[in-house]
Amino acid sequence: MFTGDNSMKTRTRYAPSPTGFMHVGNLRSAIFEYLIAKHDNGDFLLRIEDTDQTRKVDGAVEFIYDTCRLCGLNFDEGPNNPGKYGPYTQSERLEIYQKYAHELVEKGHAYYCFCTPERLDKLRSQAEENKVAFMYDGHCQKLSKEEVEEKIKAGVPYVIRQKMPKDGVSVYEDLVYGKISVENRILEDQILLKSDGYPTYNFANVIDDHLMEITHVARGNEYVMSTPKYNLLYEAFGWEKPTYVHLPMVNGSDGKKLSKRNGDASFMDLYHEGYLPEAIVNYLAMLGWSPETNEEIFTLEELVKIFDPKRISKAPAVFDIKKLQWVNAHYIKKLDPDALLKITVPHLKEAYDLTNKSDNWVKELVLLYQNHISYGKEIVKETALFFNDEIDWDEECQEFMKQEGISNTIRIFKEEIANVSDWTVENINAAIQNTKEKANVKGKMLFMPIRIQVSGIMHGPELPNTIHLIGKETVLKRLESIKN
Numbered sequence: 001m002f003t004g005d006n007s008m009k010t011r012t013r014y015a016p017s018p019t020g021f022m023h024v025g026n027l028r029s030a031i032f033e034y035l036i037a038k039h040d041n042g043d044f045l046l047r048i049e050d051t052d053q054t055r056k057v058d059g060a061v062e063f064i065y066d067t068c069r070l071c072g073l074n075f076d077e078g079p080n081n082p083g084k085y086g087p088y089t090q091s092e093r094l095e096i097y098q099k100y101a102h103e104l105v106e107k108g109h110a111y112y113c114f115c116t117p118e119r120l121d122k123l124r125s126q127a128e129e130n131k132v133a134f135m136y137d138g139h140c141q142k143l144s145k146e147e148v149e150e151k152i153k154a155g156v157p158y159v160i161r162q163k164m165p166k167d168g169v170s171v172y173e174d175l176v177y178g179k180i181s182v183e184n185r186i187l188e189d190q191i192l193l194k195s196d197g198y199p200t201y202n203f204a205n206v207i208d209d210h211l212m213e214i215t216h217v218a219r220g221n222e223y224v225m226s227t228p229k230y231n232l233l234y235e236a237f238g239w240e241k242p243t244y245v246h247l248p249m250v251n252g253s254d255g256k257k258l259s260k261r262n263g264d265a266s267f268m269d270l271y272h273e274g275y276l277p278e279a280i281v282n283y284l285a286m287l288g289w290s291p292e293t294n295e296e297i298f299t300l301e302e303l304v305k306i307f308d309p310k311r312i313s314k315a316p317a318v319f320d321i322k323k324l325q326w327v328n329a330h331y332i333k334k335l336d337p338d339a340l341l342k343i344t345v346p347h348l349k350e351a352y353d354l355t356n357k358s359d360n361w362v363k364e365l366v367l368l369y370q371n372h373i374s375y376g377k378e379i380v381k382e383t384a385l386f387f388n389d390e391i392d393w394d395e396e397c398q399e400f401m402k403q404e405g406i407s408n409t410i411r412i413f414k415e416e417i418a419n420v421s422d423w424t425v426e427n428i429n430a431a432i433q434n435t436k437e438k439a440n441v442k443g444k445m446l447f448m449p450i451r452i453q454v455s456g457i458m459h460g461p462e463l464p465n466t467i468h469l470i471g472k473e474t475v476l477k478r479l480e481s482i483k484n
């Protein structure tokens with residue numbers, strides 16, 4: 001637990017490795033870290049953990065910036081807006097890690113290891129044969145000071161390893177998982193500094209979190225069991241430990257780790273499909289966390305006010321695209337026309353030929369569907385009936401249209417609509433009302449046959465507006481071909 005000076009400002013960090021796109025699990029971590037900091041009026045930092053240079057992906061850092069900016073997760077400090085704790089990119093901090101690693105050797109909490117890759121491979125194969133987990137055997141810990149100095153002088157490559165206690169238990173308190181205990185004998189003398197002078201994550205995270213005065217370390221739960229090793233480092237340096245908030249996994253709908261197959265979604269993919277950043281943030285904040293009430297719709301500002309990391313659930317969360325769509329639909333309903341056009345029109349343009357459609361027509365169409373779509377791209381599938389000459393009835397439509405009296409209703413409506421000279425929604429509505437009188441039908445038996453006949457579907461937005469957008473010529477053509 002963070003037990004130190006209460007006057008200390010809450011500081012959290014989002015510490016991604018720039019190895020690819022930001023998927024929803026990463027983004028959820030960033031959201032929780034942001035909320036923890038901002039709830040306390042604290043600072044939220046970006047730290048780029050690029051010590052594994054082989055996994056670095058070009059453009060990944062920009063991607064992280066773009067994603068966080070769109071989501072309103074503004075960094076108080078980071079590589080682009082350094083504060084007094086920089087640099088904020090680990091590959092620019094190598095000297096710092098080297099200094100601290102050597103300091104630990106001097107203090108007797110770490111040691112030089114000159115073991116060759118061949119020796120380590122041999123140990124690994126032996127462990128495999130004996131069906132035990134590989135653990136470095138502490139060989140180089142036994143070297144004398146003179147032997148170490150000699151090897152260093154001779155230029156033998158080395159790594160620096162942490163010296164672990166051989167007995168006892170390490171215990172710490174996690175804000176989400178509670179008390180975590182690990183037997184020290186299973187803690188490996190892990191590498192802190194590699195032979196190329198780069199630190200491992202296991203070392204760099206401790207040094208940076210301390211130097212950057214991070215009070216709450218929120219990160220994926222894959223680090224729960226290695227945190228005792230980090231705590232031993234804090235103790236070796238005599239540093240205050242942060243509060244740990246390990247976050248449960250985000251799984252796919254099949255209960256397995258999110259992957260391409262079960263709906264792994266990158267924020268940008270969702271964004272480009274017309275999901276709104278506010279909705280994504282809202283949904284992700286509720287993924288594995290819940291407020292005290294049953295409410296589910298919150299702005300980022302509201303979340304900042306009510307967020308309590310103690311309410312993060314231990315159970316793995318499930319990324320459910322249907323639920324995200326439900327939340328997104330809620331936000332779409334509130335969009336102003338321009339914002340709605342922005343997330344829908346590019347998809348319409350891509351799918352259909354809009355050259356003969358006026359801007360007004362497109363706007364009318366999009367507004368008509370505002371309450372019927374749950375993400376921008378969905379407009380394409382919902383509006384196919386306006387772009388395809390042929391409409392097909394599914395079985396349900398066919399069944400419905402077999403009912404007695406329906407052809408009469410359609411015939412009367414056809415006459416009425418043919419007489420509409422000024423093609424307005426009001427006049428179309430009047431034609432429907434006249435049909436009601438003349439055919440002596442009402443409710444479902446009035447609207448459904450007309451809807452199916454002109455649009456090929458049973459449910460959709462307001463009928464007069466739909467007919468208006470389909471256009472008189474096409475409507476008459478579709479009324480011509482009474483199918484029953």
Ligand code: GLU
Pocket residue numbers: 014015016017049205218219220
């Ligand atoms: N760079 C680590 C990762 O991407 C971050 C873990 C942490 O937040 O400490 O998994």
